[in-house]
Structures are given as structure tokens and as C-alpha cells.
Amino acid sequence: xxxxxxxxAAAAALVVSAAGCAAAEQPKMNDLEIAHTAxxxxxxxxxxxxxxxxxxxxxxxxxxxxxxxxxxxxxxxxAVALIGKLKVTPQDNPLSRALVKGAAExxxxxxxxxxxAFDCAYATNELGYHQVVNQTVAGTFxxxxxxxxxxxxxxxxxxxxxxHEKHAGAMVKGLKCGA
Amino acid sequence: MRRLTRRVTRLGGLLVGAALALAxxxxxxxxxxxxxERFAFVPAELSIRPxxxxxxxxxxxxxxxxxxxxxxxxxxxxxLGAAARVTFEAAGTFPYVCIFHPSMRxxxxxxxx
Numbered sequence: 001x002x003x004x005x006x007x008x009a010a011a012a013a014l015v016v017s018a019a020g021c022a023a024a025e026q027p028k029m030n031d032l033e034i035a036h037t038a039x040x041x042x043x044x045x046x047x048x049x050x051x052x053x054x055x056x057x058x059x060x061x062x063x064x065x066x067x068x069x070x071x072x073x074x075x076x077x078x079a080v081a082l083i084g085k086l087k088v089t090p091q092d093n094p095l096s097r098a099l100v101k102g103a104a105e106x107x108x109x110x111x112x113x114x115x116x117a118f119d120c121a122y123a124t125n126e127l128g129y130h131q132v133v134n135q136t137v138a139g140t141f142x143x144x145x146x147x148x149x150x151x152x153x154x155x156x157x158x159x160x161x162x163x164h165e166k167h168a169g170a171m172v173k174g175l176k177c178g179a
Numbered sequence: 180m181r182r183l184t185r186r187v188t189r190l191g192g193l194l195v196g197a198a199l200a201l202a203x204x205x206x207x208x209x210x211x212x213x214x215x216e217r218f219a220f221v222p223a224e225l226s227i228r229p230x231x232x233x234x235x236x237x238x239x240x241x242x243x244x245x246x247x248x249x250x251x252x253x254x255x256x257x258x259l260g261a262a263a264r265v266t267f268e269a270a271g272t273f274p275y276v277c278i279f280h281p282s283m284r285x286x287x288x289x290x291x292x
């Protein structure tokens with residue numbers, strides 16, 4: 001459990017520090033950067049979920065992972081449709097790159113785990129990841145977005161991610177990782 | 180936004196039909212609407228009469244279902260903008276969930292006049 005908490009803290013710190021760094025260097029992300037980062041965050045969670053499907057044998061973890069793939073794919077499909085409609089190209093940015101780097105490190109950590117250790121690490125990371133993503137989307141992305149359609153998409157995505165956060169919390173509790 | 184009506188399911192003997200046109204004409208029967216938005220069924224509690232139909236419409240970005248807790252009926256997967264109809268013939272209480280998101284719970288009460 002302690003290890004899992006450290007993993008979560010590290011994940012949260014990564015995103016927070018990345019956000020802080022981006023905030024220091026780029027006080028305000030533009031719409032194309034926000035779109036890129038939101039899409040990237042979704043894709044990274046899909047990759048975590050695929051790893052969970054490959055490693056875990058816990059029904060609750062497997063159900064959660066399938067939901068992450070289904071939901072984040074649906075949100076990202078809407079994002080792609082909007083990008084196509086607006087005829088724009090999302091912009092890579094320091095926060096997106098920090099997320100990608102951090103997720104690669106996290107997957108490497110997960111790759112050394114199995115059984116309950118993996119389940120707890122994955123579940124705890126999902127809880128922390130969604131907590132930080134939700135704070136960022138609600139506190140930074142939505143207020144800074146200027147295109148109404150993107151703002152509406154982010155608001156819908158936030159409702160989705162908030163449900164995921166609750167689901168992840170229930171999963172962590174059900175796994176009894178401290179026992 | 181694309182809107183689809185997937186199918187009609189008749190309950191009360193649990194007869195499953197395929198099209199609204201097949202349902203017997205009942206001038207007193209009503210169609211009610213349950214909207215799925217922000218990961219909730221709205222309204223969460225709905226009272227209807229036997230023979231009434233409920234139309235479930237998903238307005239969320241992600242797929243949902245409306246699935247009877249005892250497996251008696253299921254809308255199937257409803258993507259953004261999709262809808263499905265279920266007709267309830269028999270009186271009773273029908274708790275249902277979204278099978279993808281277990282925290283989403285609601286209930287339909289079929290009450291005879």
C-alpha cells in the first residue's frame with residue numbers, strides 16, 4: 001500500500017509539476033495546446049488500461065480498464081471530430097510532453113509488478129491521475145478555453161473524468177490494498 | 180447530432196419486439212423520456228402505467244446502457260445521441276443500472292391505475 005501511495009504521489013506530483021512548469025513558462029495555454037494535452041491525457045489512460053487488461057486477473061480492475069478504454073476512446077473520437085470540423089491542428093506543448101514522459105516511466109514501473117501489487121498500483125494511480133486531471137481541466141483548461149465547442153467538449157469530458165475518479169476510488173477501496 | 184432509435188422492448192410476459200409499429204394500439208398509453216446526462220438517469224425515479232413506454236436518450240459523450248437489475252430488459256449500448264424504447268406491460272418496480280458505470284442507478288415503477 002505504501003508503495004502504491006508513493007506511486008500515486010509521484011504521478012500526481014509529475015502532473016502538478018508539469019502543470020506548474022507549463023504555467024510558469026506559458027501563463028496561458030491556447031486552445032490548440034489544451035486540445036492536444038486533453039487528447040494526450042486520454043490516450044495515456046487508454047494505454048494504462050490496455051496494460052491492466054494484459055496483466056490483471058481481478059474482475060473489478062478488468063471492468064474498470066474496459067470502461068477507461070471505451071470512455072476515453074469516445075471522448076477522443078469527439079475531439080477528433082471537432083478538430084476536423086474546425087480544421088485545426090492541436091499543438092504539442094511542454095505539458096503534453098511531460099505527461100507522455102511520466103506515463104512511460106509509470107508503465108515501466110507497472111511492468112515490474114503482477115497480481116495484487118499490480119492491481120493496487122494501477123488502481124491507485126488511476127485515482128491520482130483522474131484527481132489531478134480533473135483539477136487541471138476544471139481549474140485551468142475550461143477557464144482558459146476560448147472556442148465554445150471546445151469548452152463544451154471539455155465540460156462533457158470533465159463529467160466523464162469525475163465519474164472515473166469516483167469509480168477509481170471505489171476500486172481502490174474494494175481492492176483493500178492496505179490489507 | 181446523430182440520433183438513433185435502437186429498438187423497442189416490450190415487458191409484461193417480457194415480450195421483446197423489434198418495432199414500435201408492432202405494439203398494439205393503446206390510446207391511453209404514454210411515452211416517457213429518461214435522459215442520460217452527466218452520468219445520471221434523469222429522472223432517477225419514474226412512475227408510469229402498464230403499457231407505457233420509456234424512451235432512453237443518451238446525451239453524454241460516452242456510451243451508456245439502461246439495464247434491468249434482474250436482466251429482464253436492456254437497451255444495449257447507447258452512444259452519444261442514441262435512444263432506445265422499452266415498453267412496460269406488467270406492474271412492478273424495475274431498478275436499473277448502466278452496466279458500464281455501476282454508480283448510475285435509477286428505478287421505474289409501473290403502477291396500475
